[in-house]
Amino acid sequence: MKDRRMKFDFTTRFRETWRQAWHSFQNRTTLRKIGYIAVAFIGVSVSGVLILFILTWTGALGHLPDKEELKAVENPLATEVYSADSVLLGRYFIQERSNVNYAALPRHVVDAVIATEDIRFFEHSGIDRKSLLRVMIKSILLQQESSGGGSTLTQQLAKNLYPRRRYWLFSMPINKIREMILAARLEAVYDKEALLALYLNTVPFGDNTYGIEAAAQRFYSVHAAALTVDQAAVLVGMLKATSYYNPRLHPERAVQRRNVVLAQMEKYNKLPHAEAAAAQALPVKLFYNQISHHSGLAPYFREYIREELEEWCKQHTKPNGKSYNLYTDGLKIYTTIDSRLQQYAENAVDHQMAGLQKRFKEHWGSKDPWYNKPAVLENALRRSERYRSLARQGLSQEEIVRAMQEPVLMNVLTEEGEKERVMSPYDSVRHYLRFLQAGMLAMDPRQGAIRVWVGGINHHFFQYDHVRENTRRQIGSTFKPIVYAAALEQGVDPCDFVSAAKTEYTNVEGWKPENTEENYDRKYSLTGGLAYSVNTVSVRVLEKAGIGNTIALAHRMGIESDLPAVPAIALGAANISMIEMVRAYTCFVNNGKTTTPYYITAIHDHTGQSLEVFPTPDKSEQAMSPETAQMMVEMLKHTVNEGTAASLRSRYGIQNDIAGKTGTTQSNADGWFIAMTPRLVIGSWVGADDPRIRFRKTSLGQGARTAMPIVGDFLHQVNNDSRFASISQARFPALYPSLAKKLSCDLYRSDSNMFQRIFGKKNKEEKRAFGEPENEKKKKGGFLKRLFGR
Known part of the structure; x- marks a missing residue:
């Protein structure tokens, strides 16, 4: 067992x-x-x-720059536009970027970047071997976007200079290899300081801002050299995730990330503990500067010259044989705009239009200004970018309407400025239809230099420019001076008194011009008819001048728009642009000679070397006799002194030597005022983009109440600036005695006798054909006639 x-x-x-x-x-x-x-x-x-x-x-796998090419690497530089007084007006750019030298960088900016992004930057040669294995495992083998902190600043610079490409399944490993090769080549070409400056000039900071200089100006409105320690930490902290840590969008996250950066600086002995703690205790306070294509002075002007500059770039080549690029070659464009006058003009438009918009809103109350014209809203909806985008996607009308009524978060222009609001695209179209627009232009009448250009009330929300040649509106009574000048050219005596009697013109479909006042019982001299803008008198003056002669004179004065050969042209029925009208008025100040507008004086490259200088245009012709021009200036002084523009002096205290003309179109759709001083001719216009939207009362919508206050506000600012004494104190030349004698007569006379003035006169309406000589009444004798006269 x-x-x-x-x-x-x-x-x-x-x-x-x-x-x-x-x-x-x-x-x-x-x-x-x-x-x-x-x-x-x-x-x-x-x-x-x-x-x-x-x-x-x-x-x-694609072109890889060699060392020679890297030596010549240049950042895309924004082209800068300067005023005549050397002030930066704005930039053209794809990415907002400005370069700064390493020597101009504060030490704490450099320390923040090194401590946070690449502490061994000054030790390695472009590739940090201690982190290479981690990079390979995470980025190459595991195909993760994050490099695990292994990418050096030089590799990041390579990525900034030569953005990553798509290589199907192998995008990440190939791009990482490209960046390592480029990093090694960059380190062989540049020293560490140059690489760090290049990195800080190219790295994105969010809000379409690239480079530390542009970021400093965007978020703190200072140059990079003036950044404080906590500000530098906020900006450097954004590099980890520009949107997630954006201090404008997410201030709490920005504070946390800033404190991490400060802690890293303290950890690596870049910042004493006390200073780090003090900076961590500060709130994140921004001084945000909305840098964009719309930012800066004269945005409508800069947009106007953009196309011309792009064409110039196509026709001119750099030393390497390639054409210039307006958005990347850092050109410097010098213009005739005066930054101080431009600022005063923009101030005037902002101030006056704010008050006018308020009156317009009160005028209509709860009603929409188009309440009896539904097509206005329908047309505006169809013109909107949102509607057109949906239509391009092939959506039906019903689907488009439904999508247009869905609320979304958007930036909206309000009376208090730009605000974020939840609003449907449909309501935003209705919202913007209620806005009145404005345009303003000022030109040197002797040389034609454009000094001021304001195309609208806000370029960010309204890009339509109301100054340029292809923006034409009815010009109302501002055309009358051309009619009167044509009459003088035809030998009409300025002291010939013209009846203001109401007349029906039988050969113009019974057209019957009317006046804004009941002044049909008067006779006006040419000066009086112009000063008081009497419609019936202006039509009779047109008869004396001849329609053909008037149109020919207008074209000689620089108006290129088509002008209808109809009697209503005397009242401004033509559609003409602001720039054409201001150019035409310069003839009066310039002794009858035309002036060619110009606005670009020189173009330099990014180093400041001159590429082209544009001479002052010398094209000039005698549009009218000097005597006619001088008499017109004298006659138009009466418009300001005692006529329709008299409030320019009484309300704004404008004592300059000034002449001008107001204008109001049919149903108050357009308000105009064009002023002439010896050194500036200034035009202003006010109206809605859709002329069917307007004031219902002439007392509110006439040019003297809408457009003229803008010029008054502008001149008031100019007069208070001693630097512009040459403008405010300039005087028109004294009128020759012979011409003064020609104009020496009353502005108007009564066209009735004493009994008619006492007991009233019934104004009989005349009927006759336009262009037909008026029948002279037979002279009648009699006791009363001899006693009292006419």
Whole structure:
């Protein structure tokens, strides 16, 4: 029994030992297999990386800049537009970017970047070998976007200069290899300070801002050299995730990230503990500057010259044979705009239009200004970008309407400025239809230099320019001076008194011009008819001048728009642009000679080297006689002194030597005022983009109440600036005695006798054909006639 038990134990132990040995053999085989597989995998991966490296190095996977090309690397630089007084008006750019030299960078900006982004920057040669393995595992093998902190500043710079490309499944490893190769080449070409400056000039900071200088100006309205420690930490903190840590969008996150940056600076002995703690305790306070294509002075003007500058760039080449690029070559454009006058003009438009918009809103009350014209809203909806975008997607009308009524978060222009509001695109169109617009232009009448250009009330929300040639509106009574000048050119005596009687012109479909006042019982001299803008008199003056002669004179004065050969042209029925009208008025100040507007004086490259200088235009012709021009200036002085523009002096205290003309079109759709001083001719216009939207009362919508106050406000600011004494104190030349004698007569006379003045005169309406000479009444004698006269 005992022997049998011993035999069983031996057999069991033998079997167990054999089983363990067999399992041990199997485990070693498995491990060996795993080892073989691992070695094979690593071999294939390394071979694959090596192959990708060779293909990338040789340029088989796309052009890779060599050292020579990297030596000439230049950042895309915004083109800058300058005023005549050397003030930066604005920029043209794809990305908002400005360069700053390393020497101009505060030490704490450099320390913040190094401590946070690449503490061994000054030790490695472009690739941080200590982090390379982590980068390979995360980015190359695991195909993760994050590099795990392994990318050096030089590699990030390579990515900024040469953005990543798409390589299907191998995008991440190939791009990482490209960046490492480029980093090594960059380190061989530039020293560390130059690389760091290049990095800080190219890195994105959010809000379409690139480079530390542009970021400092955007978020703090200072140059990079003036950034404080906490401000620098906020900006550097954004580099981890420009949107997530944007202090404008997420101030709480920005505070947390800033404190991390400050802690890193303290950790690596870049900042004493006390200073770090003090900076961490500060709130994030921005001085945000909305830099955009719309920012800066004269945005409508800069947009106007953009097309001309793009054409110039196409026709001119750089030393390397390539054409200039307006958005990347950092050109410097010098213009005739005066920044101080431009600022005063924009101030005047902002101030006056704010008050006018308030009156317009009160005038209509709860009603929409188009309440009886539904087509106005319908047309505006169809013109909106949102509607057109939906239509391009092939949506039905019903689907478009439904989408247009869905509320979204948007930036909206309000009476208090730009605000974020939840509003449907449909309601935003209705909202903007209620806005009145304005345009203003000022030109040197002697040389034609454009000094002021304001195309609208807000370029960010309203890009339509109301100054340029292709924006034409009815010009109302501002055309009358051309009619009167044509009459003088035809030999009409300025002291010939013209009847203001109401007349129906039988050959013009019974057209019956009317006056804004009941002054049909008067006769006006040419000066009086112009000063008081009497419609019936102006039509009769047009008859004396001749429609053909008037149109020909207008064209000689610089008006290129088509002018209808109809009697209503005397009242401003033509559609003409602001720039054409201001140019025409310069003839009066310029002794009858035309003036060619110009606005660009020179173009330089980014180093300041002159590429082209534009001479003052010398094209000039005698549009009218000097005598006619001088008399017109004298006659138009009466408009300001005692006529329709008299409030320019009484309300704004404008004592300048000034002449001008107001204008109001049918149903108050357009209000105009054009003023002339010896040094500036100034035009202003007010109205809605859709002329069907307007004031219902002439007392509110006439040019003297809408457009003229803008000029008054502008001149008031100019007069208070001693630097512009040459404008405010300038005087028109004294009128020759012979011409003064020609104009020496009353502005108007009564066209009735004493009994008619006492007991009232019934104004009989005349009927005759336009252009037909007026029948002279037979002279009647009699006691009363001899006693009282006419």
